[in-house]
Amino acid sequence: MHFSLGWFANPIFSLKGNYPADMVTTITSNSVREGRSWSRLPSFTDKWIETIRGTADFLGLNYYTSRIVEPISSQPDGPNPSYQRDMNLKFRIKPEWKKSASDWLYSVPEGIGDILRWIKAEYNNPPVIITENGWSDEGQIEDDDRIVYLHDHLKHILDVILNDETNLKGYTVWSIIDNFEWAQGYTEKFGLYHVNMSSPRKERTAKKSSNFMRLVTTTRKIPKIN
Template identity: 60%
Template sequence: MFLSRLIYIFTIFIVEIVVAKNGSSQHFPENFLFGVSSSAYQIEGGWDSDGKGPSIWDEFTHLHPEKIVDRQNGDVGANSYEYYLDDVEAVKSLNMNFYRFSISWTRILPTGDLTQVNEKGIEYYNKIINKLIEYKIEPMVTMYHFDLPAHLQLLGGFANSAIVQYFEEYANLLFNRFGDRVKYWITINEAAEFCVKGYGGKIHAPGINAHGKGEYLCVHNALKSHAVAYHLYKREYYNQYKGQVGIALDSSFFYSDSNDTVVVNREMQFTLGWIAHPIFSSDGDYPAVMIDRIANHSKAEGRLVSRLPTFSNHWKRTIQGTSDFFGLNYYTSRYIRESLEPIGENPSVARDRGNERFTKPEWIKGASDWLYSVPKGLGDLLRWIKAEYNNPEVIITENGWSDDDRLEDDSRVTYFHDHLEQVLDVILNNGCNVKAFSVWSLVDNFEWSQGYTEKFGMFFVNMSSPRKERIPKKSAYFMEELIKKRSIPGI
């Protein structure tokens, strides 16, 4: 008996050592969901097929190919418009619980409004949704992922408050046609990203350089658009369909060498709080530090009103609480310090923020200039969200890594391994209400201004072949094993 007990103890000891080195013996909760993400412009192709109208990204890449590193575009790309079944089969092969994809606004409404409803576009998304349902994969639909109808941009796009009505009409059509099968809706993806790069510079479509003003107007109207879509669903569709509506925000976590909590909080509020605070905070509205700093800067510039738009009490109440989950896109983190000299264009979000960002030499760098692997940043960000917003239900809607195009993508496997360790840790040890994790991305795709020079997919796409074959990478097998075991495999 004593010898058997000794052998048992020794075996457990060895297992614990192996697990600590190679993987985790702890399991994700039974109700935790795993998924994978994509977006319409980045994978669909078929840019003018079957009645689809032009988007701002169609026009941006066609008129300004010099803005894209490899001068390419999304006209064909992975051609998911033709080979969508290959994408669904790839999701199925990974045993994913859900597939997050976006709908091309102009494939449904070619001019952006109800002037024309394109039934062929609706048929395309019905085929994707129905096949996912057949395979018992939940569709998670993003309504807007950067590709605004070009006709609406002629009116000013998200810089014009008229966009709120157009977005509500678009959302109503989606809820009406797909709501019986889609239970997870994301209204808008990364508002701060497309507003800063698209309206505060010429990096992304629509390429408007209204820095210091355009970004704030864009986010202001994006928040209103999100809110009216949320209330529409609750009012007209929830009782029948019982779905959830949320928004996807993007953020890094920020560290200070000198433990300057004031500077860290300012950076967090200007980055994540900008969108999250009006929706998730107990008082609504923009973060106080943003309101005060931008008002002071505006006054110093001789302006009569702040460059940051103000919400009426009606809109504060309308926006506050309009999300059933906190969608979070996390990729990397930064160290920050207060800048001694003004930075960025005058005026600009960067100058209003007033902090310099920098990295650490020990951080591992991906194929993207901006991407460093900082797994701890994800854990710290989730803990910050818990403390700041009373522990909302979080769906990690994107987490991904770029490499230099290889099937043996060991760096991506390590990235997923280390970041999922952080997710599991905050769930089990910090009580963070994280309910799901989605990988970016399903297949190699068009990465905006970087074109096809950066690869984020778990599936390689043979772009030189008319058939656009999808080939699983090592990271695909890693995620398949993780989902099957519901614990993190060794690497």
Template identity: 55%
Template sequence: MIKLWSTFFVVTLLTCFVANNVAEQCSLSAKGSPNFPANFSFGVATAAYQIEGGWNADGKGPSIWDDFTHSDPEKIRDKSNGDIAADSYHRFEQDLQALKELKVNHYRFSIAWSRIYPTGDISSRNQKAIDYYNHVIDKLIANGIKPMVTMFHYDLPSEIQKIGGFTNSLLINQFVVYAIELFENYGDRVKTWITFNEPYDYCHNGYGDATYPPQVYAPGVADYLCIDNTLKAHAAAYRSYQSRFAKTQGGKVGITLDSRYFFSKTNDEDVIDRAMQYNLGLLAHPIFSKTGGYPDVMIMDIGANSQKEGRIRSRLPSFKGKWRDIVKGSADFLGLNYYSSRYIKPASKPNGVSPSWERDFNCDASIDPKWLRAASDWLYCVPEGLEGILKFIRDEYDNVEVIITENGWSDDGTGLIDDDRIRYLKSHLQAVLNAINDGCNVRGYTTWSLIDNFEWLRGYTEKFGLYAVNMSSPNRERTAKKSAGYYREVIQKRQIPSLF
């Protein structure tokens, strides 16, 4: 009996120690007021391909992610796809019930371009799709939830890719026509628009290293063309809204960019700034800086590297004439997707193939082994990074309005008690509140994700939802995880509750 009691006592002490140690790895001290501003908006996010299913329902055309998962299923970790996913196209009422239970202020979701225009072109306009999203928007508003709509979230119509996709400047006008369709149909009720989600990711992975569809392998060339055409398409859509819709509809149009924050073990401010410019600055500098255009460090580096490669011009396109001014200032807010951070230092040897973004960047990234890791091998809990990037945006881009459009934690789907997600939520909400108390113009926070969904190359093996989805059931039941209750308490109290 004494032995058993001693063992229990030791195990209990170890359990407490581990819990406290984990908390220390994923926590942040409070600074200033404990209350979020009265007009601060809390929400959750999803994306069409990841939750809707109905991949060919009611006239929807194929997207590049439909093509990719159907032709190359072995490239998805569990060989799955988004054909049905959480079946939100048919089961939106279940999502709505979860949103109501959470008491969110806004819901960020994306519209599938190939559902509205099955061929990507106005000639294929699909009224059933327009009606579907009208239903979603009306239901949200009827329940006091503001719709935050993303126009493009990775799922490019297949027909557009057949003529080059984001490497063809024709995409600029194609996107503007699509954006105007959305403004005309939904702008009387949608007041927050996001043109593109994470251009760096779909450009670098889709047209650089070819790990994502459309699997174009042209690193250091096609990925930069993709970035350039994205910026121009975004700016052209923004200018169209300002000239035709802003006065009567009174909405805001922004773009969502993703970036890590970077630390230096040697306090090397130059390498930190270099990392921030090559990551966030690549897309933020042309839109939000006072001067416009790409960051100077990238212009110089890529120009010099291009010359060494025997090229007559830089691989990084240059904004000429009117485009620099059209792009500069072309957003009412910056949507920020933040998940994690890294340590950075100058590369010990050239990185990546030549040419490539990695070779141009020429830095080495690392992690702190003490950081708490999620189910995703790339995701670590580093809340101080979120506070850091918000202060960087404040100082670098004249304190532009920021909405956190994604921030989330993955689990392995083994249960509903997701204490690590709660730790992540608490510490990152504290980072946001600290930044607000330090003068950062942050107006909203959106956690990823409302429900478990298709996580791109990782399929359904990693779960980001506040609600679990029973993917083996034809009804796709949603069940709240413990974190859903925690987030609801945050929203109701407009404060950050203590853990557990």
């Protein structure tokens, strides 16, 4: 968590500022093992720690999926540093996790609750807006898997609001329409609305999931699903 979210959030949201202490210690130690007299992780001056700390109105969180992490027992010596090597972890998935149309995206709804509770504990419960959360498929109108994904994640979000009193202020789905997805282009579909990419007019058609989210926003409840 410190090597991913904490890398960016800790300087802004923690009480002391700066990078997470274990991140500083680990990278400094690895840098020395690699024959360096300096850490590969740039250091903050006291001025910049104070300048950056507390400079956000809210924490914007993109959440799609999770991984199980396990420590690696030992790291080989050598001059080849990497982000993954500094973390000293290996990542795996559980076979029961449902896979999307994206190689990296599995449905792990409990993960969104875990990360919100972690943010509350680590950063004194700052305001959080979930700025992206979504599911990819092949663009079908009857997108039941997306509905299940959204339903299950919203249930965990509601749980941490009501039972853990996390300071969650907003939630947005990725995405309103099928769109350009970086290296995957238009081959992976995240939208609540289908876009006809073969037509000059690019007609848009509401998917089943758009009706689900319409009920969420109009009733302020999470609809039951079969």
